[in-house]
Amino acid sequence: MKIIVKVLCLVWFSVATLHLQAQRTGLAPERERPQIGVVYGSVTDNSTKEAIQFATITLISKRDSSAVTGGITDEKGRFRVIEIPLGQYSVEVNFIGYKIQVLSGVKLSPRESVERDLGEISLEPASTMIEDAEVLASKELMRLEIDKRVFDVSQNITSAGGSANEVLENIPSVEVDIDGNVSLRGSQNVTVLIDGKPSGLTGSSRQAVLDQLPASSIEFVEIITNPSAKYDPDGMGGIINIILKKNKLFGYSGNISITAATGDNYNGAFSVSKRNDKLNIFANYGSRYADRFSERRTDRITYDDTRPSELIQEGRGSRVNFSHNMGLGTELYLSSKSTVYVNGNYQLKESNDEDRNEFLIFTDMNGLTSKEEYFRENTEKDSGNIIGLNVGYELSFIPRQKVLSVDFSFSNNSSEEVGIFNEFENPGNTFNYIERNDIGNDFQFYSGQIDFENRIGENWKIETGIKSTQRKVGSDFKAFTNSETSDELVLADSRSNDFEYEETILGGYAITGRSLGKLGVQLGLRAEQALTDSYLVTTDSLFENDYFSFFPSGHLKYQLSQEKELMLSYSRRINRPRTRQLNPFTDFSNPLLIRVGNPFLLPEYVDALEASYSFRTKAFQLMTSVYYKQVNGVMSRLVSLEDEVSTVSYQNLNSSINQGLEVILTWKKWEKWNMMLSGNAYKTASDGSNVDSDLSNEGYAGNANANITYKSKGWQVQASARYRSPFVILQGEIQRIFFSDLAVKKSILKEKGSLGLRVSDMLDSREFNFETSGGNFEQKGRRKRESRNIYLSFSYNFGKLENKNKRNKAGSSREGMDGIDL
Structure with missing residues (x-):
């Protein structure tokens, strides 16, 4: 809803600007006044x-009652309008x-001041309601902070009926391979969070969680390529x-969706929420x-002087x-200053794998070739x-100049796995070896933090x-074994074997930011002490x-104009070994x-530097970035x-070393068309000469x-x-x-329901092919998973949403717009 409002506000400003230009067409030219005024x-x-976020601020000239410029409030309700021609305004x-x-x-004048602090401006809610309203504005595909x-994925229908992995595949510079491994700009050393929390997303469990999280439950995806010291x-x-x-609106709402796909693939989702001025409660399933x-095939050749x-x-x-x-969550508004929230989630998962492999070994000895064949069946x-x-x-301390927050999180990810492996020498199943593996995995995560934000005036x-x-x-x-x-x-x-790992991290951070006209500066430092113990219970071996x-x-941000900005950022990060x-x-x-x-494997550290340029108009948005990353102590x-x-x-x-160029373009030249194009080109170079003099590689x-999206008349x-x-x-x-x-x-x-049809991997071309080599071997491989499917889905929205400050006060008028009937 907030994004829709923002788009409406931007459209309103564009129309107002065009109207202003039309009014001035044909007028005699006048001396241009210096554009150095600032109001905040x-x-x-x-x-x-x-x-109030996304409130519009419009400066109206006292001379001719024309709209000169304006702005929009941020998430804290703050605004700052710059480059205002000197003069008198309302x-x-x-x-x-x-x-x-x-x-x-x-x-605004040089004699008095070219900057004006308008202080806290209080708006009075309108108390009326519209029973039926149709929201026509579409959301922004991408916004920059x-x-x-931040990418809006709620309107992405090519992932309808799919999982979180299929949502991520549509995000620029994000890749998901055939095994569900997520990478960003070519690196799999990426942290994936859900609502800002790890939620058990670590190691192999990440692939399982993302593959089983319905795409229909996701609204936004945030990409943070160079996080500040505030983040882990x-x-x-x-x-x-x-x-x-x-x-986030008053009232109640809900959604029901079901999907069926070829190859025995099904999913369904249900969500409902209700909010008033004291409580917000939401649930989903x-x-x-x-x-x-x-299917897979591997061909490996071993070079041996006596027995290739x-x-x-x-x-x-x-x-x-x-x-x-x-999932179930609630927000309790104790007062206008304080909020308590509680969120919980539970996932029950089960998987069954059946696999059959054929092994052929050809050995050349003294000019004679021998053949050995056996089979292996796996059930997990x-x-x-x-x-x-x-x-x-x-x-929060009004007007949110100071904010204190306390947060505690806990998650537990446990699983039991049973794998049975049968080996036999011929298709008649005359086995000679059987093995069963019983694996118990348990992952617990605890987190507690206290954050404090203090705004000193409008600039600090x-x-x-x-x-x-x-x-x-x-x-x-x-x-x-048998x-x-x-x-x-x-x-x-x-x-x-029985293996246990425990990691405790104690950390603190400080960030300071300053706005200097068109320039924004943010500097931060984080310090952490890590205590890790690896304990192999089987042999009573402890590694600290x-x-x-x-x-x-x-982070530096320079506003060249209302349409153009430059950004420069640096951060140091870490990748810790997995169990x-x-x-x-x-x-x-x-x-x-x-x-x-x-x-004894040590963590690896990266120093990352990135420079970006953004240009935005009503019709399109272009962002280009160049980046450089150096990783020391690479875990390989x-x-x-x-x-x-x-x-x-x-x-x-x-x-x-990883260095590259990224370009993202969103285009909306015509009302019915949306397009987002992105590209990323990079060079990687690895130096492993400390292990082996030949263990280095580089490439592009x-x-x-x-x-591309087309919308027209409900289609x-x-x-x-x-x-x-x-x-x-x-x-x-x-x-x-x-x-x-x-x-x-x-x-x-x-408009309350929708029917959807999609085809994934239309050409059935998604597969994983690789070539590897070592001192005495070469290997080629191909892996393919089912990827071409046809999905049929149905979705239905219900409920009534109202403006968060709707109240039926005695004597109030029945005008305004604070209700949306879904």
Whole structure:
């Protein structure tokens, strides 16, 4: 709703400006007055004293009653209008649902002052209501803030019926690979948050959570490529913050949506909320069922002077995911100054994998070639749940010059996995080996923080805070193998392990910001003490790694004009090792690909510098960015080969450099068309000479996204396409990927409902191809998952929303606009 209002306000200003120009056409030229005037202040509700965002500020010339310039209030209700021609004005303050407030006698002159502080301007709510209203304005696809880009995804129909992963695929510079791994500008070292909280999104659980989170529950996606010191420093590539839908208007509203797709894929979602002047409560539920096939082929050649060989592995399988997602939250308004909030979420998940692989090994010895063939069947069942709780309190000092907030979060992600592996030498299933793996995983996250914001006048801002987080991760792996003396499976102690990891981080930050006319400056520093323990219970081995770190940040923003601005930012961030990388016990679950962690693996640090230019008109918005990132102590996955068995291990390398150019263009030249194009080109270079003199690589890569939407008479058509070029990795290269989607939606039931049809990966071209090599081997591989599906969806909105300050006072008029009937 806020975005719609903002668009309406921008349209209003554009019309007013055109009208002003038309009025002056044909008039005699007059001497241009210096444009050095500035007015600033804040806008609040006179009853609740809450800040009003997106209120319009219009300066009307006393000379000819024309609208000269204006502005819009920010999220704190503040405004600052610059480059005003000197003269006398009246200032008109307006917002939908409020009575217009006019301030007369505002004079800007060198003799008195070219700057005027209008103070706190209070608006009186209008008390009337419109039973039926049709909102025609469309939301902005992207808006820029000093340290982030915000994308509205609520209108994206090419992800309708899909998951959060499919939403992220439509975000510029964000990529999601075939396994659900998320990357930003080519880096998978990215932090993903939901409503600003981790919510159990760590390690392999991230892919599962995002794949089972319905796209229909997401409203915005925030991309923070160079976060300030206020944010946790984890995630070297930046931060992706997924904002779920919540109602911020008075009244009640809800939505029901269901989707069915080819290949046995279904999902449904329901959300409802109600808000008054004392309480806001909201709840949602979503369920997903997905059955998708996969296939793969790997061809590896091993070079050995006495026994060269070739291994061909082919496999095909299916994966069934079933999940329930539930959320419940409330905001209690104790007074106009203080708010208490409580949010909870629960996810129940289950997956079943079935896989069959064929292995062919050709060995050349003394000129003779031998052939060995065997099969391996895998069956895995994984079930678990995620519980999250967030409690907080916010106290503001009118007019929100000072804000104190306290926040506590807890989440628990637990799962039980059972995998059964059968190996046999011929299709007749004459087996010679059976193994069952029972894996118990548990992840707990605790977070507590206190933040304080103080605005000193209109130009200074100081923010400070402290935070403590604790992560506890447990992985109990038990392997059972067939016995030579019995048909029963027995515990194999040599292949089983119990690993625990605990991490405590104590941190604090301080940020100061200053507005100097057209220039905005923000500097920050964060300090953290990390205490980590890795404990291998199986061998009673404890590994401690404590470290102290500083994370400075800086942001500059220069307003060239109302349409153009420059931004420069710097930040230092960290990527900490995951438990799988730290666990020193050897994982034999795949006999041809064993894994072993490194408990002495250190975190890697990145220094990131970025410069951006933004140009915006009514019809389009262009943003270009150049960036440079240097990573020190790179954590890298290394593969070695011996006796036909690959071993994966982890080491810290010297460094890597990533530098590139990003361009994002949103275009709305015509009323019915929307278009967003983006491209990212970059160069990467890795230096691993501290491990091996030949362990270095560099190359160029890029990606491009296109999203085009057409709307007319209740119809909406959207097409999207994504391309990623080949790119180098430390020991090889990943091949190019291209895929495209198409969707159609029709409004029905008096605009309250809609029917949608979409086709994902129309050309069935989305697959993962790679080439890797080492000192004694070369390998090529292809992996493909089911990606071309046809989705049919239905959505229905219900309820009545009203302006948050609607009141039926005695004697009030019945005019205004503070109600929207959905």
